[in-house]
Amino acid sequence: MALIEVKNLEKEYVNEAIVTHVLYNLNFKIDKGEFVAIMGPSGSGKSTLMHILGFLDKASGGQFIFNGRDVSTLHDDELAEMRSSQVGFVFQSFNLLPRTTVLENVILPLVYTSTPARKREELATTALNSVGLSHRLNFLPNQLSGGEKQRVAIARALVNDPAVIFADEPTGNLDSKSGLQVMQILQELNADGHTIILVTHEKYTAEHAKRILRIKDGEIISDELVANRQFATGAKELIK
Amino acid sequence: MDFTPIKLALTALRAQKTRSVLTILGMSIGIAVVITIMAAGKGLDHMVMGQLDAFSPNTVTVEVKIPSTKKTSSDNAMGMATGITITTLKEKDLDTLRKHPNIAAAYGFVTGQAIVKYQNEAKTSLLFGEGYNLQEVEKFEIASGRMFTKDEEESLAQVAVLGSKMYELLFGEENAVGKTVYIKGKPFRVIGVAKSRGAMMGMDMDKMVLLPAKTMQKRVLGIDYYQELIAKVKDRTIIKQTVADLETAVRENHDITDPNKDDFAVNTMEEAATMLSSIINGLTLLLVALVCVSLLVGGVGIMNIMYVSVTERTFEIGLRKALGAKSRDILKQFLAEAIIITVAGGIFGIISGAAFALAIYFIAVSYGYDWAYAVPISSIILAISFSAAVGLIFGLYPAKKAAAFDPMVALRKE
Ligand SMILES: Nc1ncnc2c1ncn2[C@@H]1O[C@H](COP(=O)(O)OP(=O)(O)OP(=O)(O)O)[C@@H](O)[C@H]1O
Ligand SMILES: [Mg+2]
Numbered sequence: 001m002a003l004i005e006v007k008n009l010e011k012e013y014v015n016e017a018i019v020t021h022v023l024y025n026l027n028f029k030i031d032k033g034e035f036v037a038i039m040g041p042s043g044s045g046k047s048t049l050m051h052i053l054g055f056l057d058k059a060s061g062g063q064f065i066f067n068g069r070d071v072s073t074l075h076d077d078e079l080a081e082m083r084s085s086q087v088g089f090v091f092q093s094f095n096l097l098p099r100t101t102v103l104e105n106v107i108l109p110l111v112y113t114s115t116p117a118r119k120r121e122e123l124a125t126t127a128l129n130s131v132g133l134s135h136r137l138n139f140l141p142n143q144l145s146g147g148e149k150q151r152v153a154i155a156r157a158l159v160n161d162p163a164v165i166f167a168d169e170p171t172g173n174l175d176s177k178s179g180l181q182v183m184q185i186l187q188e189l190n191a192d193g194h195t196i197i198l199v200t201h202e203k204y205t206a207e208h209a210k211r212i213l214r215i216k217d218g219e220i221i222s223d224e225l226v227a228n229r230q231f232a233t234g235a236k237e238l239i240k
Numbered sequence: 241m242d243f244t245p246i247k248l249a250l251t252a253l254r255a256q257k258t259r260s261v262l263t264i265l266g267m268s269i270g271i272a273v274v275i276t277i278m279a280a281g282k283g284l285d286h287m288v289m290g291q292l293d294a295f296s297p298n299t300v301t302v303e304v305k306i307p308s309t310k311k312t313s314s315d316n317a318m319g320m321a322t323g324i325t326i327t328t329l330k331e332k333d334l335d336t337l338r339k340h341p342n343i344a345a346a347y348g349f350v351t352g353q354a355i356v357k358y359q360n361e362a363k364t365s366l367l368f369g370e371g372y373n374l375q376e377v378e379k380f381e382i383a384s385g386r387m388f389t390k391d392e393e394e395s396l397a398q399v400a401v402l403g404s405k406m407y408e409l410l411f412g413e414e415n416a417v418g419k420t421v422y423i424k425g426k427p428f429r430v431i432g433v434a435k436s437r438g439a440m441m442g443m444d445m446d447k448m449v450l451l452p453a454k455t456m457q458k459r460v461l462g463i464d465y466y467q468e469l470i471a472k473v474k475d476r477t478i479i480k481q482t483v484a485d486l487e488t489a490v491r492e493n494h495d496i497t498d499p500n501k502d503d504f505a506v507n508t509m510e511e512a513a514t515m516l517s518s519i520i521n522g523l524t525l526l527l528v529a530l531v532c533v534s535l536l537v538g539g540v541g542i543m544n545i546m547y548v549s550v551t552e553r554t555f556e557i558g559l560r561k562a563l564g565a566k567s568r569d570i571l572k573q574f575l576a577e578a579i580i581i582t583v584a585g586g587i588f589g590i591i592s593g594a595a596f597a598l599a600i601y602f603i604a605v606s607y608g609y610d611w612a613y614a615v616p617i618s619s620i621i622l623a624i625s626f627s628a629a630v631g632l633i634f635g636l637y638p639a640k641k642a643a644a645f646d647p648m649v650a651l652r653k654e
Contacts, residue, residue, distance in 0.1 A: 056647050056648045056651075077566050077567070080565060080566040081564070083561075084564025084565075095559055097255070097556055098255070099255035100251065100255050108563050111247075112560075112564040112565045112566070112569055117243075117247075
């Protein structure tokens with residue numbers, strides 16, 4: 001059984017009287033352990049798709065089946081539960097809580113789970129360790145570089161050991177070196193068995209994934225495995 | 241119990257230190273003002289009420305007066321200052337008063353000064369000659385011993401009741417009742433000691449010696465007139481008529497036809513008392529207005545901060561929801577924030593309000609006012625229910641608003 005199955009998925013935004021049709025009749029499956037890049041030009045609907053797959057937004061039509069469950073039947077609280085237990089997000093603009101320490105930022109997803117308070121700090125420290133930030137636990141976000149912020153965001157995304165990690169343009173705000181570090185971490189996480197869905201408009205970044213789903217104007221125009229996969233090795237050593 | 245919302249709230253409050261401190265400050269100022277004002281109101285009330293005792297609204301007095309002037313005995317220190325002594329106010333007038341159907345009780349009053357001796361102690365004292373029925377007319381309490389009786393007054397018994405300070409000056413710790421003091425060389429048996437009465441209209445009532453009025457007239461002063469008659473009316477509502485009746489009757493007693501030639505004046509405390517109580521009412525109204533304004537200002541300030549905080553924190557709320565928070569979690573966190581602010585503001589407010597009230601008390605006492613330090617329970621209840629209401633209304637509304645955010649909309653908002 002596929003982890004994610006999308007059938008005839010449609011999305012339209014309705015703002016007052018204006019209807020914006022963004023996604024048209026999408027069909028694909030993603031299995032556990034995959035590393036998929038969703039690639040397309042700006043405005044093509046990549047983020048919209050990611051938000052639906054990440055339980056942040058609801059489809060307007062068709063089906064999204066996650067682990068055998070039809071997501072369209074879920075209530076708000078159940079969606080929150082899915083976000084809490086099944087997915088982790090890395091956003092282009094980091095989205096860390098300001099004036100809140102690195103450690104507390106990473107603990108954040110855990111406070112909405114049943115993880116005991118004692119265990120939370122331990123898990124967060126481990127996650128921060130794995131992105132090479134164990135020396136920054138009590139820093140505030142504004143004391144970090146862009147690359148460090150994004151690594152905090154990755155630690156936060158993986159701290160609750162989610163089934164899928166979504167990364168929306170995670171390298172978009174970073175220089176190439178920091179971007180490579182991020183990609184290396186994502187590849188390592190994938191190698192450890194995490195399913196990763198990466199949204200990008202760059203071919204080079206997309207080629208770090210194993211499979212590329214191209215969308216344009218809300219429709220899938222191709223879905224193929226990466227022939228010449230890029231490996232971001234060695235970049236992570238720079239941060240240690 | 242799950243402390244997570246409280247921890248989250250504390251973290252969030254710490255992340256917005258200035259805002260949190262300002263909110264708590266606003267809250268505690270509101271509460272402190274309420275408590276201070278209400279405590280000050282109580283203190284003032286105590287002071288004014290103490291004064292009002294001297295202005296018993298049921299009292300009617302007949303004072304001697306120099307004819308064709310407005311000067312009554314109390315205006316010129318019982319007529320002594322002018323050198324003119326009016327000697328026409330007599331027992332007959334007192335009887336006239338007592339017979340009036342609206343008079344509950346009346347007594348005659350004379351005053352003088354004399355040296356009072358006990359063994360080696362000698363003190364100059366104010367002597368008050370008052371009726372045996374003094375206690376029927378005004379508040380006068382005996383600390384030990386007793387008041388003199390009608391028989392003692394009629395028989396010109398040489399008995400005395402000491403003011404509390406005069407007792408201490410003469411006897412120290414010693415028991416005075418049954419002992420003999422000498423006034424103008426004559427022996428007086430002490431039969432009682434009065435409770436402290438404080439100052440009344442500028443006179444220290446505790447330093448006087450009380451004698452039966454008739455004993456004082458005959459045995460001390462050698463006169464047969466009174467300086468003042470003091471009476472209590474039964475029905476205050478017809479006091480004006482009573483005054484008119486008494487004026488006519490006393491005039492008749494004194495063979496006066498022209499009211500301009502009156503050698504007496506019938507007065508009531510009504511006007512003074514009415515004025516005082518209208519001042520008190522005015523002050524109370526002012527205090528209530530002050531309390532309302534401070535509650536309003538505090539409340540609006542807190543609402544503003546809480547409301548702005550939700551709008552400002554759209555991103556935080558969206559992010560928390562994106563990371564798995566349910567609406568309920570957000571609601572709990574915002575409520576916990578409101579409760580923490582409310583409780584902290586409440587505690588600081590009550591403590592500082594009580595402290596301000598104490599400061600005012602010390603200042604008032606240092607100025608010699610008969611102030612009282614009381615933080616009324618009602619003010620604490622008002623303050624607590626105010627802060628709880630503010631916390632609930634101004635906390636719940638933004639919290640509900642925050643909880644209803646769609647995570648995506650909140651995150652996208654830049
Ligand atoms: N809330 C919304 N209401 C109306 N239209 C929206 C809304 N959100 C997104 N859109 C529209 O949907 C389309 C797809 O947006 P989306 O953010 O998914 O694009 P994207 O592929 O992620 O682009 P980019 O690479 O620039 O991030 C855009 O045309 C956008 O204007
Ligand atoms: Mg996008």
